Amino acid sequence: MAPSVSDIASNAAEQVSNGLSKLNLKETKQEEKPQDKGPSYPFYYPYFDAAEKFPPTELFEHTDPGLRADPKKPNLLGPNTKVHHISPYLGTEITGVQLSQLNEAGLDELALYTAERKVVVFRDQDFKDIGPDKQIALTKRYGPIQRHPTSGNVKGYPEFHVVYRDAENDRFKEYLGDNRANKTSWHSDVSYERQPPGTTFFFILDQPPVGGDTLFASQVEAYNRLSDGFKKRLEGLRAVHSAVAQAEHSRQRGGPVRREPVESEHPVVRVHPVTGEKALFVNPGFTRRIVGFKDEESEWLLKFLFDHITKGADFSIRAAWQPGTVVIWDNRVSIHSATPDFDKNLRRHAVRLTPQAEVPIPA
Ligand SMILES: [Fe+2]
Numbered sequence: 001m002a003p004s005v006s007d008i009a010s011n012a013a014e015q016v017s018n019g020l021s022k023l024n025l026k027e028t029k030q031e032e033k034p035q036d037k038g039p040s041y042p043f044y045y046p047y048f049d050a051a052e053k054f055p056p057t058e059l060f061e062h063t064d065p066g067l068r069a070d071p072k073k074p075n076l077l078g079p080n081t082k083v084h085h086i087s088p089y090l091g092t093e094i095t096g097v098q099l100s101q102l103n104e105a106g107l108d109e110l111a112l113y114t115a116e117r118k119v120v121v122f123r124d125q126d127f128k129d130i131g132p133d134k135q136i137a138l139t140k141r142y143g144p145i146q147r148h149p150t151s152g153n154v155k156g157y158p159e160f161h162v163v164y165r166d167a168e169n170d171r172f173k174e175y176l177g178d179n180r181a182n183k184t185s186w187h188s189d190v191s192y193e194r195q196p197p198g199t200t201f202f203f204i205l206d207q208p209p210v211g212g213d214t215l216f217a218s219q220v221e222a223y224n225r226l227s228d229g230f231k232k233r234l235e236g237l238r239a240v241h242s243a244v245a246q247a248e249h250s251r252q253r254g255g256p257v258r259r260e261p262v263e264s265e266h267p268v269v270r271v272h273p274v275t276g277e278k279a280l281f282v283n284p285g286f287t288r289r290i291v292g293f294k295d296e297e298s299e300w301l302l303k304f305l306f307d308h309i310t311k312g313a314d315f316s317i318r319a320a321w322q323p324g325t326v327v328i329w330d331n332r333v334s335i336h337s338a339t340p341d342f343d344k345n346l347r348r349h350a351v352r353l354t355p356q357a358e359v360p361i362p363a
Contacts, residue, residue, distance in 0.1 A: 036166075036167070036347075039164075039166075039205065039206055039347065039349050040205055040206050040349070041128065041205040041206070041349065043132075043154065044154055044160065044162055044205060044349065044351050045152075045162070045164070045349075046151070046152020046153070046154075046162040046164045047152055047153055047154055047155045047162075048152055048255055048256055049155075049256060050254060050255060050256045051256075052158070052256050052258050053258055053259075054147055054149070054158070054258045054259045055259075056259060056260070056262075057146075057193065057194065057195075057259070057262075057356075059194060059195065059359070060144060060195065060356075062143055062195065062198075062356070062357050062358040062359075064111060064115075064142075064198065064273050064274050064357065064358070065107065065108040065110075065111040065112075065141055065142060065199075066108065066111035066112035066114075066115050066199075066273075066274035066275075067273070067274055068108045069105070069108040069109040069111060069112035069113075069274075070105065070109060071112065073109040073112065073113055074105075074109075075102065075103055075105040075106035075109055076097065076102065076106045076109035076110055076113060077094075077097070077109075077113075078096070078097070080096040081094060081095070081096040081097050082094065082095045082096050085117075086119075086121075086317045086319075087218075087315070087316070087317045089118075089218045089220070089221040089315045090117060090118035090119050090216060090217070090218040090221070090315070090316075090317060090334060091117065091118065091119045091120075091121070091216060091317035091319065092113075092117045092119070092120050092121070093120075093121040093123065094120060094121065094122050094123070095122075095123045095124060097122060098125065098126060099122055099125055099127050099138070099326060100125070100126055100127055100130050100134070100138070107138070107141055110199070110328065111142055111198075111199050111274070112274055112275075114199050114328050114329065114330045115198075115199075115272055115274045115275050115330050115332075115333065116275060118216065118218050118220070118329060118330055118333050118334040119216045119317065119319060119327065119328070119329040119330075119334060119336075120327070120328050120329075121319050121325060121327050122325065122326045122327070122328070123322060123324060123325055124324045125203070125324050125325065125326045126324070127201075127203050127326045128203050128204070128205055128324070128326075132154065132157050132160070135201075135203075135353060136157070136159050136353065139201050139353040139355055140159075140355060141355075142198060142199040142355035142357075143195075143197070143198060143199070143355035143356045143357050144355065144356055145159040145353055145354060145355050145356075146159075146161075146189075146190055146193065146197060146354040146355070146356050147159060147258070148161045148190070148258075148354075149243065149246070149247060149250075149256070149257060149258045149259045149261065150246055150247060150249075150250035150255055150256060150257060150258070151163075152164060154351075158258075159353060160351050160352070160353065161351065161352040161353075161354060162349075162350075162351055162352075163202075163338075163348070163349070163350045163351070163352065164347075164348070164349050164350075165340075165344075165347065165348045165349075166345075166346070166347040166348075166349075167344060167345040167346075167347075170344060183339075183340045183341075184215065184310070184337040184338075184339065185284075185285065185337050185338065186215075186217070186283055186284050186285065186306075186309070186310045186335050186336070186337045187283045187284065187285025187286060187335060187336070187337070188219075188281070188283045188285070188286070188331045188332075188334070188335050188336075189331050189352070189354055190243070190286075190354065191241045191264075191266070191281070191283060191285070191286045191287070191331070192241040192242055192243040192261070192262055192263060192264055192286050193262065193264065193356060194262070194264050194359060195356045195357060195358060195359055196241075196264075196266070196331060196332070196356065196357065196360065197331040197332075197354045197355060197356050197357060198330055198331060198332050198355060198356070198357030198358075199328060199330055199355055199357070200328065200329050200330070200331050200352065200353070200354050200355065201326060201327075201328055201352065201353040201354075202214075202326070202327045202328075202329070202350060202351070202352045202353075203325070203326045203327075203350065203351055204321045204322075204323070204324075204325050204326075204348075204349070204350045205349040205350060205351065206347045206348060206349040207321040207322070207323070207348055207349075207350075208342035208343065208346040208347075208348055209346075210342065211339065211341040211342030211343075212321060212338070212339065212340075212341070212342045212348045213318040213319060213320045213321070213339050214318065214319045214321075214327065214336055214337070214338060214339070215316060215317070215318050215319075215336060215337045215338075215339060216316060216317050216318075216319060216329060216334050216335070216336045217309055217310070217312055217315055217316035217317075217334060217335050217336070218279075218312075218315045218316070218333065218334055219279035219280045219281065219309065219333050219334055219335060220272075220277045220278065220279045220333050221312070221315035222279075222280050222308060222309045222312055222315060223269060223278050223279055223280045225308075225312070225315070226308075231269070234268050234269050234280075235268075235269050235362075235363045236267075236362070237267070237268040237269075237290055237291070238265045238266060238267055238268065238290070238291040238292075238362075239265065239266060239267075239268050239281075239282050239287050239288075239289065239290050239291065239302075240263055240264070240265055240287070240288045240289050240290075240291060241263065241264050241265075241266055241286045241287050241288070242261070242263045242286060242288045243261035243262050243263065243286070244261045244263065246261065246286075247260075247261035248261075263288075265291055266281055266360045267281060267360055267361070267362035267363065268280065268281060268282055268290070268305075269281065269362070269363035270332065270360040270361055270362060270363065271361045271362070271363050272330075272332055272333055272361075273357075273358055273361060275333075277333060278363045279332065279333040280305060280309060281332070281360060282302065282305050282306070282309070283306075283309070283335050284306045284310065287302060289302070290302065309335060310335070310337075318339070321350075331354075331357075332357060332360070
């Protein structure tokens with residue numbers, strides 16, 4: 001009989017705990033409890049300072065590096081590069097490229113390639129080891145890095161958005177409560193910003209042996225699936241994206257609210273500045289209402305769109321994390337969700353760098 005999900009999860013937990021037991025044999029005998037070595041990268045342990053404050057974000061001119069890129073991408077995809085497409089619509093896994101070694105042209109091509117593929121999974125990267133200054137210098141080429149108003153960051157480096165879970169810290173439970181049958185939580189990162197992020201970097205530091213994948217869906221293909229009449233109805237509509245609930249949640253638990261929460265109106269259908277592709281730009285995480293619609297009309301339309309984009313298994317992928325994986329996604333044309341399916345005693349530690357892009361271009 002095939003093992004159940006809980007068998008696999010508890011076997012994985014057991015493997016890790018066995019590994020820890022071997023490493024800490026003496027302590028284990030004395031305390032009868034495996035000792036946790038702690039995070040592999042303690043520098044990036046989430047830092048929360050409720051007194052930390054940022055000024056309001058100012059508008060800036062954005063020119064996407066993808067516009068400068070050679071469409072053939074000779075500096076990104078060399079003869080040693082292995083390219084594996086995960087779905088026709090989005091997601092490509094790449095080995096044989098070291099992000100930290102790309103030249104300027106290669107970094108521009110990366111923006112174009114990410115826009116085209118929506119999600120690119122780079123394996124075996126040294127990115128996690130090049131240090132915070134180089135990590136920030138490389139990623140801010142794609143736009144000023146968003147400093148998150150509420151999440152854990154790194155002391156002295158507010159550019160880092162830290163995602164962390166271990167036996168003592170369960171942020172999934174904090175955010176979603178403990179009574180959800182389905183713990184997926186689809187969103188486009190910080191879409192409430194006046195200039196929401198584009199090319200976004202996420203690198204893993206500790207991961208469970210099984211589980212903790214990230215789900216992604218293409219908002220371009222979600223748009224393409226609609227009928228011409230429905231597409232026409234959506235074009236010109238705007239929706240409100242709100243940071244208020246996130247700020248309130250942080251305030252209630254005594255966490256930081258580094259900037260007063262913003263609400264932005266964005267087009268329901270936006271155009272990517274590099275590829276020209278049209279994409280739906282609503283998400284259950286932050287989109288609250290359709291501007292100018294009555295409450296029931298707005299609820300009806302958003303419910304349909306949320307169902308459509310989050311249930312499109314035929315235009316979504318799951319990205320699995322291995323040591324050294326860096327995933328880059330374009331938040332303008334994709335949505336994603338964590339899968340908090342792994343044993344709660346296991347650690348998952350990752351860091352996001354989130355360059356902001358243009359004011360969304362309406363279709
Ligand atoms: Fe996210």
